[in-house]
């Protein structure tokens with residue numbers, strides 16, 4: 430447990446990840462990837478309630494998106510250590526192309542997780558999108574880190590821990606993380622990132638976030654005593670990343686357990702509008 434006061438190493442590398450990641454062959458024990466959605470966000474982007482978003486360039490045609498996915502997933506394969514694993518987060522609209530791309534690589538698909546989140550929005554003529562797909566991939570299907578965190582008090586197997594492939598967190602979405610920093614539109618909650626880090630890495634490991642965005646993974650890793658490199662194309666997000674991941678501030682890694690869940694009522698109403 431990293432409670433000896435030793436801080437982890439952290440940095441962000443700006444540029445196209447297809448160009449920067451090959452500089453780190455077999456470096457990482459774990460990679461987290463939350464790629465561009467491949468949606469043209471505008472007022473009509475009803476799937477993600479994105480009317481107010483000012484987004485990075487996110488336009489891809491169907492074929493382009495699969496090819497882009499194949500390229501960065503292959504680059505991640507090269508940047509992972511032999512026993513490394515990767516999590517890929519995707520909305521439902523583009524998960525088909527990502528799965529096709531994964532099949533063309535040497536990754537093994539270990540789990541296909543559904544992460545249920547709550548938007549706090551209403552839809553009258555369609556189902557409200559309230560889940561992400563999270564693909565858990567390993568380089569070697571017999572050798573990867575997996576440290577279950579969940580202990581179910583209702584089973585006979587008291588004290589034994591396991592993990593389910595549905596993550597039910599109605600209190601978390603991309604807009605309500607207590608650690609959210611300004612000027613990045615689609616931030617993943619620290620609770621989700623910390624779950625991934627705790628289950629699939631050990632203190633002192635190297636973790637890469639290949640679409641770093643606001644820098645949440647850097648903060649999660651610093652809090653949990655993992656070394657981390659974030660990769661981000663847009664230099665415009667530098668101040669957001671520095672603020673969210675507390676660059677220059679001392680962070681003493683804490684014990685290996687999940688953050689406390691926030692109450693559902695703390696966010697309902699925030700995005701509570703018809704669409």
Ligand SMILES: C[S@@+](CC[C@H](N)C(=O)[O-])C[C@H]1O[C@@H](n2cnc3c(N)ncnc32)[C@H](O)[C@@H]1O
Pocket residue numbers: 444445446447463464465466485613615616617618639640641642643644645660661662663666
């Ligand atoms: C869905 S967002 C990631 C959000 C992030 N998980 C967070 O919690 O803030 C995707 C990010 O990937 C970045 N990006 C897009 N194409 C990239 C590329 N080729 N190389 C590196 N970063 C890229 C975008 O600028 C954007 O910040």
